[in-house]
Amino acid sequence: MQIYLPIAEIPVNVLVILMLGLATGLLAGMFGIGGGFLATPFLMFIGISPAIAVSTSANQIISASASGLLAHLRKGNVDIKMGIFLMIGGFIGSTLGVSIFRILQKAGQIDIVVGITYVLFLGSIGVLMLIESVKVIVKRKYDLSFEEEAKTNENLRFQKFLNKLDNLPFKVFFPKSSISISALVPIILSIGIGILVALMGIGGGFLMIPAMIYILRMPSNIVVGTSLFQIIFIASNTTFLQAITNHTVDIVLAFLMIVSSAIGAQIGTRLGYKINADKMRTFLALLLLAVCLKMFWNLFTTPAGLYVIEILK
Amino acid sequence: MKKLFLTLFLIFCTLSHVFARPIISGISTNEINIDTNFNGTKILLFGAKGDAGNIIVAVRGPKKNFIVTKKQKLLGVWYNGKRIIFKDSFSYYSLFSTFDDNRVTNHLLSQLELGTNNLKFNTNENNANENNEFQLQLVNKLERDKLYSTGANKIEFLDETLFKVILNFPKTISRGVYTVEIYLINEDDLVSFQSIPIYVNQVGIGADISDYAYQQPLLYGLLSVIIALVIGWIANYLFVRFIGK
Numbered sequence: 001m002q003i004y005l006p007i008a009e010i011p012v013n014v015l016v017i018l019m020l021g022l023a024t025g026l027l028a029g030m031f032g033i034g035g036g037f038l039a040t041p042f043l044m045f046i047g048i049s050p051a052i053a054v055s056t057s058a059n060q061i062i063s064a065s066a067s068g069l070l071a072h073l074r075k076g077n078v079d080i081k082m083g084i085f086l087m088i089g090g091f092i093g094s095t096l097g098v099s100i101f102r103i104l105q106k107a108g109q110i111d112i113v114v115g116i117t118y119v120l121f122l123g124s125i126g127v128l129m130l131i132e133s134v135k136v137i138v139k140r141k142y143d144l145s146f147e148e149e150a151k152t153n154e155n156l157r158f159q160k161f162l163n164k165l166d167n168l169p170f171k172v173f174f175p176k177s178s179i180s181i182s183a184l185v186p187i188i189l190s191i192g193i194g195i196l197v198a199l200m201g202i203g204g205g206f207l208m209i210p211a212m213i214y215i216l217r218m219p220s221n222i223v224v225g226t227s228l229f230q231i232i233f234i235a236s237n238t239t240f241l242q243a244i245t246n247h248t249v250d251i252v253l254a255f256l257m258i259v260s261s262a263i264g265a266q267i268g269t270r271l272g273y274k275i276n277a278d279k280m281r282t283f284l285a286l287l288l289l290a291v292c293l294k295m296f297w298n299l300f301t302t303p304a305g306l307y308v309i310e311i312l313k
Numbered sequence: 314m315k316k317l318f319l320t321l322f323l324i325f326c327t328l329s330h331v332f333a334r335p336i337i338s339g340i341s342t343n344e345i346n347i348d349t350n351f352n353g354t355k356i357l358l359f360g361a362k363g364d365a366g367n368i369i370v371a372v373r374g375p376k377k378n379f380i381v382t383k384k385q386k387l388l389g390v391w392y393n394g395k396r397i398i399f400k401d402s403f404s405y406y407s408l409f410s411t412f413d414d415n416r417v418t419n420h421l422l423s424q425l426e427l428g429t430n431n432l433k434f435n436t437n438e439n440n441a442n443e444n445n446e447f448q449l450q451l452v453n454k455l456e457r458d459k460l461y462s463t464g465a466n467k468i469e470f471l472d473e474t475l476f477k478v479i480l481n482f483p484k485t486i487s488r489g490v491y492t493v494e495i496y497l498i499n500e501d502d503l504v505s506f507q508s509i510p511i512y513v514n515q516v517g518i519g520a521d522i523s524d525y526a527y528q529q530p531l532l533y534g535l536l537s538v539i540i541a542l543v544i545g546w547i548a549n550y551l552f553v554r555f556i557g558k
Contacts, residue, residue, distance in 0.1 A: 004349045006519040007526055059537050066545030108382055108393040116390075236538045243534030247526055251537055252519075258541050262548030266556075299390050307450040311487075312378035312398060 007250035008052045014256060016046065021060065021257035025264020028064040030272040031284060036061050036202035037122060039257065040114075041291050050114045051105055052250055054201030055242035059254040060261055061203040061235040065228045067265045072225030079176035079222050082186060083229035086208075089187035090234035093194020098241040101198055105246060117200055118295045125206055126288030133281040140278070158214075165215070177218040186216060190230065198238050203231040335364040335505035336497045340480075343510065348517040351484055353459075356511065358478040358493065366499030367411045368468055369427055370478050372511075374405025374460070375489030381447040397447045400435045404487045406455075409466040409478050421501055429463035459483040488515045 002011045020042050024035030036057045043053035072078055104110040168182035189211055193204040205227050212223045243249040338360025345354055362368060378400050385394030408428060423431045434448050455461035460483060470476045480493070490510055497505040515523075526533045 004519050006522040059541055062538060062541035063545035063548070066542050067549045070546065070549040108380070108396055112390070112392045232542075236542075239538050239541070240534040243526070243537055244530040247530060249526070249534065249537050251522060251526070251533070251540070254537060255540065258544045259548075262545050265545075266548055266552040270556075301391075303384050303391055306384050307447070307454070308382045308384065308393070309451055309454045310380045310382075311404070312380050 003252065003256075005048075005250050005253050007248070008048050008056075008253060010047060012046065012048070012253070017253065017256045018260040021260025022264040024060070024257070025064050025067075025261030025266075026268040026271070027264075027284070028068055028261065029265040029268020029270075030275070030280065031205075035064060035261065036200070037118075037206065037288065038291060039261075040201040041118060041295055043253075045294070048250075048253070050111045051101075051246060051248045052253075054101070054114060054199070055239065055246065055248035056250050056254045056257070057201035058197065058235045058238040058242065059249055059251075060257040061201075062232055062239065063258040064261045064265045065203060065231045065235065067262045068269065069225065069228040069232060071269055072228060075225075077222045078225035078229050079174060079218065080226075080229065082174050082177060082216070082218065083226050085172070085183055085186040086190040086226070086230040087233045089190030090194040090197070090230055091237055092187075093191035093196075094198045094234050094238045095194075095241060096191070097195040097198025098238060098245060100195065101242070102245055112299070114199065115295055115299050117196070119292055119299065121196070121200070121207075122288045122292035122295070126285050126292055129281060129285035130289065133278055133285055136278050137282065162215070162217075174218075177216075177222060179217055181216060189215065190234075194234055197234050198242075203235055205231060335366075336360060336362045336368070336495060336507060338495050338507060338509075340493060340509055340511070343512060345482060345486070345511060345513045347486070347488060347513065347515045347520075349519055353484040353486075354482050356480040356482065358480060358495075360476050360478075360495060361474045362476070362497060363474065364497060364499065364504055366497045366504050368476065369412070369422075369494075369496040369498060370409040370468065371425075371427055371494045371496070372405065372407040372480055372491060373403045373494070374491050374513075375403075375487055376401040377404040377487060378402070379451055381451050383447070395443070395447075397436050397438050397444065399448065399451060400437075402434055402451070403432070404489075405460050405482075405491060406432065407462045407466070407480060409468050411468050421498065421503060425496070425503075427496070432463070458485055460485065482513075486513055488513045488520075 001014045003014050004011045020039060024039045027035040027038060039060060040050075040053045040057045043057065044050050048056075069078070101110065104113050165182065165185055168184050170183040171180055172183045173180045190208075193207050193211070196202065196207065197204045208227045208230070209223055212218045212227065213220060218226070239249055338358060340359075341357040345356075358370065360368070378398055379402055380396055380398050382393045382396040384391050386392075410427075422428055426432055429452070432452075434444075434451070436444055436447075438444055452461060452463075456463075459481065462481075466478075468476050468478055490512055493509040493511060495505075495507045495509075496503060
């Protein structure tokens with residue numbers, strides 16, 4: 001069944017889009033990540049322009065995150081005070097990101113920047129996750145431990161870096177997470193992630209969650225909920241700004257993905273309790289690497305036509 | 314449809330003998346409506362000529378700005394290199410004539426922008442070689458998309474005075490006002506000229522959404538955000554209610 005997308009100006013298969021939404025929703029529910037890293041490249045693979053894929057994914061992320069956040073709010077797993085600090089940085093970052101997006105789009109280079117950013121981030125996160133999960137699986141099976149020897153040096157350096165962060169001014173106490181940290185840390189962190197959200201059409205969960213655990217040192221049970229809390233605001237800001245400055249939000253495409261991913265997220269949350277987490281993490285890492293490879297391949301293959309002809313709007 | 318053509322045909326048969334005008338013509342419809350199922354359409358043009366000379370029929374679509382970008386390679390990665398913007402170029406151009414050689418160029422045809430070689434493209438760039446290269450790519454692309462046809466379209470004559478032309482509009486036509494121009498040219502003189510408009514409209518919900526996105530971007534953006542929030546909330550509510558936590 002085909003449907004014509006009014007902004008993207010191409011017809012797409014409704015079932016394909018619904019399946020994609022469902023898959024991203026499942027990931028969102030299981031891992032607390034928006035699934036945007038999967039949705040955006042996939043939309044590009046089926047022929048939707050990168051600009052529209054990025055903005056429309058941001059729109060879809062809002063619903064998946066809202067759906068997930070409500071579940072976490074019920075359990076009281078959200079540090080709202082921290083969320084607000086992250087939100088401030090996120091607003092600045094995503095606003096900056098949309099402006100960068102605009103400049104790149106005008107210069108005609110948005111496609112390649114989106115492509116390279118994806119390859120870099122998916123590649124590095126995917127490799128790190130794969131190593132981590134293979135280690136865990138091997139450790140379980142053979143009862144080996146090869147972590148401690150090599151890592152002490154690195155740990156020391158990281159500890160020093162954290163000490164420096166602790167010495168920064170504007171210290172604020174966060175009762176829910178029971179941590180005390182300079183307000184600059186979450187704000188600067190979320191500015192960086194906010195820029196990527198606008199450029200890549202992702203929620204940034206897969207970057208924000210590790211950062212919250214290792215840099216902000218928040219307790220892991222409230223990390224996912226707090227991440228979802230701030231993602232909603234950043235993704236809303238991005239969607240709104242993309243719609244008014246770049247006109248790249250396709251509401252029909254977004255609607256199909258929103259409905260299916262909201263359902264997917266609910267199923268994912270419930271499946272998450274039942275499935276072997278280590279194996280799922282390995283699968284996720286492989287998925288990231290597969291998408292990364294495909295994007296990488298696209299950068300280097302000779303395009304079908306050497307000239308691109310577009311109508312200026 | 315057939316009936317319509319027949320009526321038109323009969324009207325022209327009579328008209329051509331009653332009025333002694335050098336050229337007279339009409340089309341089967343003035344309106345094209347693009348909806349989600351639109352797959353291109355044809356319009357029939359009938360005419361009669363009362364004087365000696367060659368006929369040229371030209372159809373021009375609304376003017377657009379085209380960007381032509383050349384892909385270039387840097388360290389093996391393809392990126393968008395040189396780009397040239399062609400301002401106010403016809404988004405549709407179709408030419409039919411009774412000339413034996415369609416590439417005929419004379420002062421008149423050039424002035425009226427009739428024929429491939431006579432179309433004028435405006436750019437801000439000064440490099441003539443590069444402009445020609447990019448312009449050629451633009452015209453080739455538009456010809457491949459059946460939006461331009463400037464080649465060997467002959468006008469079909471039914472008898473000595475009556476002629477017909479079938480105008481082809483592919484599914485990718487832009488909306489706007491198109492003009493059908495009918496010229497009667499004898500040697501280097503323009504004997505007669507007639508112009509008929511065709512209105513191409515986009516209809517249906519898709520067109521409304523796209524209009525709304527461009528004309529009310531603020532509300533469109535807000536609406537996108539609100540829809541996402543509400544659906545996320547509804548999905549959560551329904552699952553908790555009927556399936557459990």
